[in-house]
Amino acid sequence: MTGERETIQPPHFVISSEGEILGEDTPENQELVRRVVACVNACDGITTEELENGIIEDMRRVIAQTAPLLQERSQMTDLLQREIRAEITARQKKS
Template identity: 60%
Template sequence: MDRPQSSTSTPMFVLSVEGELMGVDTPANREMVRRIEACVRACEGISTDELERGIVADMRRVLAEVVPVLQQRVA
């Protein structure tokens, strides 16, 4: 049984291995694909297990604490 098309903002697309957008071509979907690609590049070298355990949030928290201290030393 086919699902009825929804008019919600839920993304409806597939991103191929080559980065090709297949599905509904909308500005919102293109922006989502852009975000996914940026996340994948930014997380290169970080294991999936580390990502699931929240390493990115941990790094952001540590940087938020350390950067102001380092900036004060430079100033």
């Protein structure tokens, strides 16, 4: 991936405040409306300035860095819990 963004051709429709298509009702336009609505909902609480300044890319980068660490921590926690249970079971059998 070169970092280039796909150019989106201008649609030939308007989205009403209720999310309805006013204009050309094509499968492509319906999918674009669906995407716009999903983006608006996902960005609830984020200011336009934050969006323009790249907050989404920043969040994606942080998640990409953090997710593997959290997954490793979870796996280590699971392993430790199994070892503790095995030790408790072994001690109970000795009693």
